[in-house]
Amino acid sequence: MTLTQGQPANTLRKLRSTLATLYHGQSRTALRFQFAVLLIDLAIIAFFIIAPVWRERPGFLWLDYAVATLLAADVTARALAASDIVKWLRQLTTLVDILILVTLLAPTLFANIGFLRVLRLWTLSRSGFLWRPLRKRGLQQWEDTGRAVVNLVTFIFAITGFVYLFFVGQWKGLAGYVDALYFTISSMTTTGYGDITLPGTGGKLASVVVMLLGISLLIRLAQALFRPAKVFHPCSHCGLKRHDPDAVHCKACGNLLNIPDEGHGR
Template sequence: MTDKTEDQSSNEGSSFDRFRARLRLLYHGQSVQALRFQFAVLLVDLAIIAFFIATPLLRGDPAFLWIDLSVAALLLADLTARGLATSDIPKWLRQLPVVVDIFILATLLFPTMLANLGFLRILRLWTLTRRSVLWKPLEKRGLGLWRESAQAVINLLVFLFIVTGFVYTFFAGEETGIEGYVDALYFTVTAVTTTGFGDIILPGTFGKLTSIIVMIVGISLFVRLAQAIFRPHKVNFPCPQCGLRKHDPDAVHCKACGHVLNIPDEGR
């Protein structure tokens, strides 16, 4: 009887291990089937992000709550599957993008309790950029050099939408001139670009501090974007001898130690 129970437990364990191995191949593999699965997941992620951006405009719709819960179910399924696909779940749970995704899931499951933090859901776009699935199509087409520039653009967009959601949540009202989401976006763009037309201002000390932070961080992100676009492109290829990661695409020797490099040509 004991042997039969142990055999049954072993079969169940092996079935679960095979399931995890299957998920690992789908999420991290390079086969045609895995790439199709990753592309489908990417499309779902982009649709979820579009929903997060449009949330302030859809909140009054009767179907909004059902859409919100459906997105929560999708996000929960994706998080569970990605967790099972990793070989070290505790280590995976400590990663910042995973922590952010769990927080976003909480805002979806408790929309009333965490309504004022809903604008942080756009961080899902940032966590998506931490995964290689977003960049694989660029690298396959020899456009991997533009990854840094694309990352800088995405970082700026995430910041703009987070600030817009924050301003709309905490400052909307007739006294500020922010009567809708577009007004909050307009203020954010004018603050980030330091244009400051003065037609919309945030009242009080808290409003002034918010404007200062938006301007400082916004300028920093613009500078980072300009650097990524206009400075010479580098490839991420660690030197086998000294470990220097950034090199010119046509570099033959490491500029730090002189070691001979063999950088793959992404254009081929």
Template sequence: MLVQHILRRYEDRMSKSAEPTEVTGIERLRNRLRLLYHGHSPGALRFQTAVLLVDIAILAFFIATPLLRDAPGFILIDYAVALLLIADLAARGLAATDPLRWLRQPTVIVDLVILATLLAPAWLANFGFLRILRLWTLSKSGFLWRPLRKYGFGDYQEQVQAVVNLLTFLFVVTGFVYTVFARTGSGIEGYVDALYFTVATVTTTGFGDITLPGTLGKLTSIVAMIVGISLFVRLAQAIFRPHKVLFPCPQCGLQRHEPDAVHCKACGHLLNIPDEGD
């Protein structure tokens, strides 16, 4: 009798623990955001495309910031962009399975630095050129690639990534040169002069009509040339390398194969690469 009573209490306890817990409002919100940010449904793709368009508009504002800094209403636009970035970061944080791990990602750290320059434009004006790094963080997210895959441009991800890396570097160096060296009589009196110098240096054209003064100027030119050449070589490789499809081998994990490959060239495992028309 005592044993039956103990067993009955154990079964009751187990049945109560097996009852589904009520989903809270915050959990429903997080689930909804996960579907929107990481889903592949038509509604999720429309949301991701809308976010991508907003990000492109923000990037255009970042590029034009040196030219618009003294315009009336600039500070209002600056704070409006900051609010959009706060909303995006908060939503992505809620959508993350592990928010603390997400917060330690390099792309998130870069976005937080960009947000700081937006919230304190007067104090951090000299670091405003770092805002263009938003282009790099965007290229690391799915918002850029999912719409491209939807419209048949998924095979060009490597080429687009190489272009993004080069453009990001060009605009970061341009912003740094404009912030540090622009002054009357220096040869760099405007943003276009800084961009002209950067392109001439990165391409190793070296017209010599604009040179950066001092040791810092020489070091900046050296870094621009070395990194710029490396990025140009990377872009050329991505463009002229024979086309391959992204299909991880189940056996060895080799990522790229010829479109008509039947076996993995690394381990010989039988592949089943989907046809482009599938």
């Protein structure tokens, strides 16, 4: 009787262990699984980007629920793979994913915040799935640039979805998704051609937000692209990960470093 009662707990424990290995492991099987999950995630994000245009097409609702099923399975699996589920639930990325899942399960009720679904790209970036291939190939120095690009792309399509949802069709200058994208890009770069503007006080405030946040993200991307090159070599004492290629001591704690020379391999 005791053995029978313990079987569900043992099964759950084995399932959590298997999922933790698949999501966080470095074996060939785990890396293949992570790559497959990454491809599915990128396909879902592509769906989120084009969803505003496809919303009125036949069968869209079924596709929406299919994506919700995939996302629900992924969120559940990540929860089981977490060593501390309560701590995992408190993370901002987890809360964002749950919010995205809610908008998928009730697309009509939460139509006004559907543009936030593209934030899935940001949560994917924060999970580390996007950067593991770079780390595996010794290209960690491109991770900061990649994160800056992801933040910028996420911002562009989130704002484009917002503008498309709330302003297209209500103003003669905005006729479709491309117009919303065009307005977002021209505003965030402060080009300001003036051929497309958002009406009213709300439109002006939205434009100000786009300009301020957009130029900040562009500057962040420029810094990531043009700042002096650093090598990825965690300090054994304080954990600082990036140092100058010719650094002898860690600039944070002074610990002696032993950075491998690229000419002699790593």
